[in-house]
Amino acid sequence: MYEYIKSLHLIFVITWFAGLFYIVRLFVYQIEANEKPSPEREILLNQYKIMTYRLWYIITWPSAVLATIFALWLLHLMPEWLQMPWMQVKLGFVVLLLAYHFKCHQIYRQLQNDQFQYSSNFMRLWNEGATIILFAVVFLVILKNAINWIYGVIGIVLFSVLIMLGFKFYKRIREKK
Numbered sequence: 001m002y003e004y005i006k007s008l009h010l011i012f013v014i015t016w017f018a019g020l021f022y023i024v025r026l027f028v029y030q031i032e033a034n035e036k037p038s039p040e041r042e043i044l045l046n047q048y049k050i051m052t053y054r055l056w057y058i059i060t061w062p063s064a065v066l067a068t069i070f071a072l073w074l075l076h077l078m079p080e081w082l083q084m085p086w087m088q089v090k091l092g093f094v095v096l097l098l099a100y101h102f103k104c105h106q107i108y109r110q111l112q113n114d115q116f117q118y119s120s121n122f123m124r125l126w127n128e129g130a131t132i133i134l135f136a137v138v139f140l141v142i143l144k145n146a147i148n149w150i151y152g153v154i155g156i157v158l159f160s161v162l163i164m165l166g167f168k169f170y171k172r173i174r175e176k177k
Contacts, residue, residue, distance in 0.1 A: 012063045020104060128160075
């Protein structure tokens with residue numbers, strides 16, 4: 001039974017992250033569509049609202065809920081994990097992921113109401129938050145106690161710096177076009 005629950009947890013974590021990655025990309029497109037002239041702006045905004053609604057409520061939210069249910073079920077089956085340092089750190093990243101998810105929900109609602117508070121560049125950078133959390137969680141789960149926490153933290157910081165440099169490089173290329 002454990003392997004089935006673990007498999008379902010992993011499947012819904014994957015679809016949850018896929019939803020988070022794509023929703024923020026749709027936010028970028030929606031923000032950029034708002035800068036287009038009429039009638040292109042209205043046509044694109046209406047289409048993006050439909051797409052984000054379906055992604056958010058048909059894939060992302062259900063995946064988040066199911067991933068959480070199966071995670072809690074796994075912890076019920078293996079309560080000793082809660083005493084392990086790697087799991088405690090992982091749960092800290094899960095809390096960050098939930099905060100990221102709820103912030104995405106807030107942004108989603110604002111964009112559905114035609115409130116554009118963020119730039120497309122901010123959203124491109126925001127999209128990397130889920131990537132950093134994903135890397136941290138995967139390494140924690142795979143390496144467990146074998147991980148050296150100092151090197152792990154340094155690695156996440158360096159990875160974040162590389163993402164920021166890549167973002168700046170990509171922004172420069174986009175601005176030249």
